[in-house]
Amino acid sequence: MRLRRTAAILAARALSFGCKLAGRQGVTMAGKLALKIDPDILRDLAGQVREKIFVVCGTNGKTTTNNLLCSAVESEGKKLVCNHTGSNMLMGVAASFVLAAKWNGKLDADYACIEIDEASTVRVFPHFKPDYMVLTNLFRDQLDRYGEIDITMKLLDQAMKMAPDMKIIVNGDDALSAYLAMESGNEYVTYGISERVFEEQDSHEIREGRFCKRCGGRLAYDFYHYSQIGVYHCPDCGFARPAIDFDASHIDMKQGLEFEVEGRHIAANYRGFYNIYNILAAYSAARTAGLELKNFNKVLENFNPQNGRNEVFHIQGSKVLLNLAKNPAGFNQNISAVMEDEADKDLIIVINDNAQDGTDISWLWDVDFDRFSAESIRSVTVSGIRCQDMRLRLKYVDISSNLVPDVKTAIEQRLRDGCKNLYVLVNYTALYSTHNILKEMEK
Amino acid sequence: MKITIGHLYPDLLNLYGDRGNIQCMKKRCEWRGIESEVREFQLTDDIDFGSLDIVLLGGGSDREQMIVCSRLKAIQKDFRDYVEDNGVVIAVCGGYQLLGHYYDTPEGRIEGLSLVDLCTEQGSPRLISNIVVENDLFEYPVVGFENHGGRTYINENKPFGRVSFGFGNNGGDRQEGVMYKNVIGTYIHGPLLPKNPHVCDLLLRRALERKYGRADLAPLDDSQEREANQYIVNRFVK
Numbered sequence: 001m002r003l004r005r006t007a008a009i010l011a012a013r014a015l016s017f018g019c020k021l022a023g024r025q026g027v028t029m030a031g032k033l034a035l036k037i038d039p040d041i042l043r044d045l046a047g048q049v050r051e052k053i054f055v056v057c058g059t060n061g062k063t064t065t066n067n068l069l070c071s072a073v074e075s076e077g078k079k080l081v082c083n084h085t086g087s088n089m090l091m092g093v094a095a096s097f098v099l100a101a102k103w104n105g106k107l108d109a110d111y112a113c114i115e116i117d118e119a120s121t122v123r124v125f126p127h128f129k130p131d132y133m134v135l136t137n138l139f140r141d142q143l144d145r146y147g148e149i150d151i152t153m154k155l156l157d158q159a160m161k162m163a164p165d166m167k168i169i170v171n172g173d174d175a176l177s178a179y180l181a182m183e184s185g186n187e188y189v190t191y192g193i194s195e196r197v198f199e200e201q202d203s204h205e206i207r208e209g210r211f212c213k214r215c216g217g218r219l220a221y222d223f224y225h226y227s228q229i230g231v232y233h234c235p236d237c238g239f240a241r242p243a244i245d246f247d248a249s250h251i252d253m254k255q256g257l258e259f260e261v262e263g264r265h266i267a268a269n270y271r272g273f274y275n276i277y278n279i280l281a282a283y284s285a286a287r288t289a290g291l292e293l294k295n296f297n298k299v300l301e302n303f304n305p306q307n308g309r310n311e312v313f314h315i316q317g318s319k320v321l322l323n324l325a326k327n328p329a330g331f332n333q334n335i336s337a338v339m340e341d342e343a344d345k346d347l348i349i350v351i352n353d354n355a356q357d358g359t360d361i362s363w364l365w366d367v368d369f370d371r372f373s374a375e376s377i378r379s380v381t382v383s384g385i386r387c388q389d390m391r392l393r394l395k396y397v398d399i400s401s402n403l404v405p406d407v408k409t410a411i412e413q414r415l416r417d418g419c420k421n422l423y424v425l426v427n428y429t430a431l432y433s434t435h436n437i438l439k440e441m442e443k
Numbered sequence: 444m445k446i447t448i449g450h451l452y453p454d455l456l457n458l459y460g461d462r463g464n465i466q467c468m469k470k471r472c473e474w475r476g477i478e479s480e481v482r483e484f485q486l487t488d489d490i491d492f493g494s495l496d497i498v499l500l501g502g503g504s505d506r507e508q509m510i511v512c513s514r515l516k517a518i519q520k521d522f523r524d525y526v527e528d529n530g531v532v533i534a535v536c537g538g539y540q541l542l543g544h545y546y547d548t549p550e551g552r553i554e555g556l557s558l559v560d561l562c563t564e565q566g567s568p569r570l571i572s573n574i575v576v577e578n579d580l581f582e583y584p585v586v587g588f589e590n591h592g593g594r595t596y597i598n599e600n601k602p603f604g605r606v607s608f609g610f611g612n613n614g615g616d617r618q619e620g621v622m623y624k625n626v627i628g629t630y631i632h633g634p635l636l637p638k639n640p641h642v643c644d645l646l647l648r649r650a651l652e653r654k655y656g657r658a659d660l661a662p663l664d665d666s667q668e669r670e671a672n673q674y675i676v677n678r679f680v681k
Binding site: 140143144147148149150210211216218359360361362363364365366388389391392393395396397 | 455504505506507510573588590633638671674
């Protein structure tokens with residue numbers, strides 16, 4: 001038995017190492033191999049975690065929330081297992097444990113912080129039952145891969161029922177996520193923002209779950225923060241936003257992000273309102289697990305995951321910001337973050353339609369691109385496999401764009417034109433390649 | 444000249460970029476100096492079909508379609524009169540299924556509007572693909588994306604196109620969508636109209652002809668539309 005475990009770990013390591021040398025991400029393959037050699041390996045290794053296991057789920061913000069949570073837990077002097085790379089299906093989760101284990105099958109970890117693709121929870125939970133699940137939000141995402149949100153919700157509901165002792169840390173401002181937690185029978189705590197932050201309420205944004213999941217009636221909103229995130233109740237059956245345990249107040253976005261929670265002042269030097277939710281989710285999770293988080297602002301200050309989420313590069317005197325934008329809710333929040341920067345800027349949008357992106361790109365028409373017609377946008381370049389569709393999307397909001405299918409060429413052209421402030425927004429499969437291009441150019 | 448577009452139940456039937464279809468019709472009117480107005484109808488609103496020139500019925504999830512179905516009986520007669528009077532309709536995905544007699548699912552039958560003689564049964568797996576279809580009405584193919592569990596059978600009706608790539612109505616007879624009078628029903632979203640300006644202009648032309656007896660649609664520079672269309676054709680058919 002022990003021999004098999006050692007064989008599984010060594011084989012996974014060798015494969016992962018080999019793949020890294022070949023310049024490929026071998027994480028998923030390594031997990032698959034380890035589980036094949038030793039089907040019990042994930043159960044056993046997860047069982048060795050000394051204190052608590054967190055999982056992070058939700059359409060948007062999983063990776064950032066989980067990485068923040070990892071940094072927060074580590075700042076308390078704890079050792080942990082984490083899937084930093086965002087490989088979040090069963091094989092990726094298995095790999096993160098296996099690659100963290102010693103050759104003799106021992107795992108030295110106080111905590112595990114694991115992001116899991118929502119649909120994969122029902123495949124992972126037979127191997128281990130987490131102590132906590134963070135549920136960030138549920139948006140429309142890659143309908144061709146995941147199907148309608150109703151299907152994702154059914155799977156998450158099953159997963160929660162598989163782990164009745166798992167406490168759920170849920171975004172109370174998302175009616176869909178909150179409904180799941182409240183109906184699950186599991187214990188839950190909530191985070192959210194009760195004060196109104198935005199005076200203007202854009203009525204055109206596509207919002208999921210306008211109708212009450214409990215009774216089918218139309219939900220009433222006091223206000224929206226973005227997409228369907230806001231303060232809601234059902235006039236018909238009484239379903240309502242739950243009481244908020246971790247309530248962020250005094251939101252200030254003039255310089256970075258600042259807010260208060262539990263009477264503490266939190267400050268981070270990033271843009272994007274949605275990042276308040278990511279920070280708040282990680283904070284609430286760690287606090288729920290009883291961690292003090294005395295140095296949380298320090299954690300935020302040092303947080304630099306270098307994974308293409310809000311990652312800044314300095315190339316030939318220009319500032320280049322790379323960010324992932326993979327579905328309407330995420331893209332709209334990205335547009336807000338770009339427009340918070342009032343300086344002149346150039347923009348490159350990269351759209352691929354590989355399997356991991358979702359081969360259906362009709363969601364581009366649910367994004368509010370008209371907001372890029374502002375004067376501070378000097379130019380827009382469209383790139384990637386489906387750049388023609390992106391160019392057409394912009395044409396129908398009267399924005400003309402340059403078509404440069406090759407991403408590297410597009411970036412080089414803009415930099416050569418004397419752009420000082422460049423934003424590169426990409427969907428999933430363009431993220432790593434664009435990250436690598438920018439990393440190389442930064443050298 | 445003015446075109447009034449009625450968008451039915453956008454809160455419920457908005458799964459696949461239907462805003463793109465609306466935006467496309469609006470812009471192609473605007474670029475030609477034709478006035479356009481979009482009226483959104485919610486589930487409990489009364490719909491005055493007599494004031495509409497184009498009706499758009501989008502796609503929703505099965506659950507949302509069930510909710511809409513409960514309301515359809517109330518508008519069925521007026522909607523049928525509109526269709527028989529050559530009113531222009533573009534119905535996509537779930538909206539297309541609702542044009543027919545019924546949609547049978549394992550959870551039960553969703554009664555349709557019976558505006559067109561067709562019916563749908565749920566099958567497995569879902570038919571998910573880029574799609575290219577041809578129709579002699581159009582000088583180049585119609586392209587887009589399809590994602591549907593339903594298998595639709597259109598009986599003696601004419602299809603919207605012949606499938607050159609993808610699945611179409613039921614994955615069997617190589618037909619896609621339906622054309623009946625001035626009604627187009629189709630599984631193609633993506634959304635349908637921006638990459639298929641010839642389809643958009645057909646809808647506008649028929650709406651104007653019905654209202655004013657003539658339609659002089661000024662030509663537009665469609666080079667970007669055609670390049671995006673051609674890309675899909677080249678990638679999947681040629």
